[in-house]
Amino acid sequence: MKKIMVFLASAALVATPALAYKLVTHGQRVAVAKSAMTIAPPIDWNRQQSRPGRNAEAWTLDGMPLNEVTFYGGIAADQTLFKEVNKKEKPLPRFAAGMLPTDVVQMFEASYRLAGGSALFSVDGVEPATFASNRGFRFRYSFTLEGEEVKRLGEATGAIVGGKLWMITYEAPAIHYFDRNLADYRALVASAQLPGPTVTVG
Amino acid sequence: MSAAAPVAAQIAPITAGYTPVDKDERGFWSEVEELERNIKTSAFVIRDPALNGYVRGTFCRIVGASECAPIRIYIVRTADFNASMYPTGMMIINSGLLLRMRDEAQLAAILGHEFTHYTHRHQIQIFRDVKRKANAAAWLSMIPVGGLAAAAALSVAQLGMAASIFTFSRGMESEADAVSVPLMARAGYDPGQAWRVWEQLRAEQDATAIARNAKSRKDKNGGIFGSHPPTAERLATLKTLAAAQPAGGSDERAAYVAAVRPWWPKLVDDQIKLNDFGGTEFVLGKLAETGWTADLLYARGELYRTRGRPDDLTQAAGFYRSATAMPDTPAEAWRGLGLVELRAGRVVEGQAALANYLKARPDATDRSMIEMMAEEVS
Numbered sequence: 001m002k003k004i005m006v007f008l009a010s011a012a013l014v015a016t017p018a019l020a021y022k023l024v025t026h027g028q029r030v031a032v033a034k035s036a037m038t039i040a041p042p043i044d045w046n047r048q049q050s051r052p053g054r055n056a057e058a059w060t061l062d063g064m065p066l067n068e069v070t071f072y073g074g075i076a077a078d079q080t081l082f083k084e085v086n087k088k089e090k091p092l093p094r095f096a097a098g099m100l101p102t103d104v105v106q107m108f109e110a111s112y113r114l115a116g117g118s119a120l121f122s123v124d125g126v127e128p129a130t131f132a133s134n135r136g137f138r139f140r141y142s143f144t145l146e147g148e149e150v151k152r153l154g155e156a157t158g159a160i161v162g163g164k165l166w167m168i169t170y171e172a173p174a175i176h177y178f179d180r181n182l183a184d185y186r187a188l189v190a191s192a193q194l195p196g197p198t199v200t201v202g
Numbered sequence: 203m204s205a206a207a208p209v210a211a212q213i214a215p216i217t218a219g220y221t222p223v224d225k226d227e228r229g230f231w232s233e234v235e236e237l238e239r240n241i242k243t244s245a246f247v248i249r250d251p252a253l254n255g256y257v258r259g260t261f262c263r264i265v266g267a268s269e270c271a272p273i274r275i276y277i278v279r280t281a282d283f284n285a286s287m288y289p290t291g292m293m294i295i296n297s298g299l300l301l302r303m304r305d306e307a308q309l310a311a312i313l314g315h316e317f318t319h320y321t322h323r324h325q326i327q328i329f330r331d332v333k334r335k336a337n338a339a340a341w342l343s344m345i346p347v348g349g350l351a352a353a354a355a356l357s358v359a360q361l362g363m364a365a366s367i368f369t370f371s372r373g374m375e376s377e378a379d380a381v382s383v384p385l386m387a388r389a390g391y392d393p394g395q396a397w398r399v400w401e402q403l404r405a406e407q408d409a410t411a412i413a414r415n416a417k418s419r420k421d422k423n424g425g426i427f428g429s430h431p432p433t434a435e436r437l438a439t440l441k442t443l444a445a446a447q448p449a450g451g452s453d454e455r456a457a458y459v460a461a462v463r464p465w466w467p468k469l470v471d472d473q474i475k476l477n478d479f480g481g482t483e484f485v486l487g488k489l490a491e492t493g494w495t496a497d498l499l500y501a502r503g504e505l506y507r508t509r510g511r512p513d514d515l516t517q518a519a520g521f522y523r524s525a526t527a528m529p530d531t532p533a534e535a536w537r538g539l540g541l542v543e544l545r546a547g548r549v550v551e552g553q554a555a556l557a558n559y560l561k562a563r564p565d566a567t568d569r570s571m572i573e574m575m576a577e578e579v580s
Contacts, residue, residue, distance in 0.1 A: 126568035
């Protein structure tokens, strides 16, 4: 997601600050997206310091344009997935607790189309999946940002738990990079944990 | 160029084979040419020969075959309404424009208007005017990332911004209207569609604003509203111009609907995903003036379902039901109906509707998810 923001910032002639990263070392369980979701990365990752949204966090291996994983840690009702890019004229859709998995996919797609200013976004498959021991969903997508012309593929896995949306996405250029790091992303998803139902989430 | 004379009325209209003569214009052209080279390979350009042939045919009909020949038209997949013409003879049309036109005469009105800005070389006049008032650097700063040449690397994303510096003066708009309305009549189009197209676009801006509790941006928005402000005064002039033409002329609605139809599901889908409830509801209502088709009802269902307020879901169910009662319903109307029924807790009805969808679309990309949702709630 962050690449959309960076692209917009550069397009708007705003000086893009050097993006600061912090190392996430493998072998330790870490909380992500300022939430109750925890991840145990099998390899080292780089966490971007500036967050795409209040309940979001982005990691990369080789730099955001090449591979990007975004954690959405409990998007509550009436919240957007990430920061508004143009609230006045292109407001982002908001999450609602009663959403079905297909509604989440739709909200995700609209958010990307609006933030990236791109009509070249398609969802290529939606299926049931287990996410952090919850019944959830997985979908594949592809998109091209206006002006960038690079076709990217993405995969998202998540679930609605406790009325909030928990999700991890991965995206990378269709050529070479997506396939190269897909297994690394799936390993992160497989390690995701959410507190059990008796624990207050959020 | 220094101390230029006032911009108006010093430039002769363009003729076939025109090439720029002075330094300003040559520099301007070379930058636009680079932009065009990038657009040619852009993933955003719709290359469907049938659609391109139709738009080009409409353009040739209104401007005439010889005037039409050197012009390159690119249809880009962008949901916002816009069209722009560059001084080199490149024309860009957003797919969002095709969704909004009700008939061929309306499309012709836009194309003829843009073409007149080109033949009368309004862009270079503005370029010089801006340069004279400020300086080249200030002009370049209006185009993001260091001038059109660099913007060309950003290609389609910057088209709107590059075009938006061309805020045509009132005199230029009058000139473009005064030339293009008679062109419509000469080509056999109803010249009244020229003012109707701008009137409906103004109304759409109001509808967007009302649904967002915001002030309408119709008089100051970017894109085509920034470069061609459709003021009330301009509308009145367009009406007068149309009235001065001989009666008659056709709108070629059937031809237009048939040409755009293969793309219609994609265009309306792009529009619904803009999260602009008011504007989209207006566009659909305008298209439905001659009756709600199954496609339009389905689209309206999608719009209401996407906004998803409790009352919206009830309304959406009604639209989907009406669509599915029609013989030419899109299979996705069953999907939409099934999903709103599930959200409303009407499980049996939801499962039945989703079963109809999967029967009609056995290869649906969301098949396993839909099947699971239908089971899970039972």
